[in-house]
Amino acid sequence: MKKILLISALLLAPLTSFAEDNIGVAAKGGQPEYLFMEKVSRDMAASTTKMISDALAIGRLVIFAQMPKIGDPKLADKGFGADVFADQWQTALEAQLIDITPRQQQILDKLVWAGKLSMDINQDRINTKGVKYKHFLPAKWARETGLFFNAKTGIYSKQPSVNYRHPSNAPDALEKKVLSGLVKDGEKAKATGEFTQMGKQAVYRYFDPVKLMQPCLACHGTPKGELDMLGYEKDGMKEGDVVGMISVAIAIEE
Ligand code: HEC
Incomplete structure (x- = not known):
């Protein structure tokens, strides 16, 4: 009996290690999940993507203004619900x-519906007492809002960055190229856009640089590599530097 167990253990050993190496690996192939329900005419595309990007940037600022309150460990109800x-x-x-x-x-x-939904689902988190860093930030709100907005409309938005913290902000090939240019332009960087394709769909893509302000530096500032309060390595950037961008893509009616 012991012998049989030993032999089967020996036979199974390489199989198990093979299995573990092959678990948790990204599937190969496939198609990106692009289904654009909302489409606009070619001449409206640039202004519509700019509107969406500006609205996300402004929403970020509205939340940014509440960060001291959100980060107050002594306060439970922050009075900052979805409607407020x-x-x-x-x-x-x-x-x-x-x-x-x-x-x-x-x-x-x-x-606006998507932005409110993100605020709504984060209420218990925001209103948690006794914790300073609640993992709710302008960038997280914009990421979730973009996700819900995409689910409802197919319009794509994200915040690709030089050193992205959330994997869903990893830049695609075009975003990487555009972001490199914006980073080089630094404080002078301006929004840009172009007509292109996403899968088989004709789209307009818009890219608006996100520049660092003083309070961002606690996490995205210097010294590069030092751990910030959330345990991420700081980006080593200074005020005015382009840390990332808001990227929006909308389908064109044809
Ligand atoms: C407390 C640390 C902290 C501060 C302060 C902070 N960030 Fe971030 N930033 C993060 C974290 C964490 C994420 C990932 C959030 C997520 O998607 O859940 C992030 C994400 C981002 C992203 C999206 C790309 C990515 O990394 O996933 C941008 C752009 C960004 N931050 C810019 C800024 C700007 C501009 C400011 C100042 C207005 C700022 N951040 C302030 C920690 C911080």
Whole structure:
């Protein structure tokens, strides 16, 4: 009996190591998940992607302004629910997005829906008492909002960065090329866009640089490689540097 067990253990040993090496590996092949439900005309594409990108950037700032309160460990209810956030966001948006068309307003309404959903699902996290860093940040809100907005509309948005922290912000080939240029331009970097394809779909892609402000440096600043309060290595950048970009892609009606 012992002999049989020993022999089968010996036979199985290489099989098990083979199995472990092959577990948790990305599947090869496949198609990117592009299904664009919302489409706009070619002449509306640039202004619509700019509207979406600006709205995400403004939403980020609205949350950024609340970060001291969100990070207060003594406070439970922060009074910063989805509706309060949406009111502040809409007010900030009104000033910036005066010229949008009714069609663009429909798209913006879906983005607002997505942004509120992210705020809503993070309420318990935000209102947790006794914890300073709650893993809720402007970038996380924009990432989740982009995800929900994409699920509803097919419009694509993300925040590719030089040293991205979240894997879903890994730049694709075009984002990498554009971001390299924006990083070189530094403080002078301006938004740019182009008509291209995503899979078989004709799209317009828009890229708006995200520059670092003073309070961002606690995590994205210097010295490079030192651990920030969340345990990530700091990026080694300074105020005004391009840390990443908001990338938006919308399908063109043909
Ligand atoms: C407390 C540390 C911290 C501070 C301060 C901070 N960030 Fe980040 N940043 C992060 C983390 C963590 C993520 C990943 C969030 C996620 O997607 O869940 C992130 C993500 C990002 C991303 C998206 C790319 C990526 O890394 O996934 C951008 C762009 C970004 N931050 C810019 C900024 C800017 C601009 C500021 C200042 C307004 C700032 N950050 C302040 C920690 C920080």
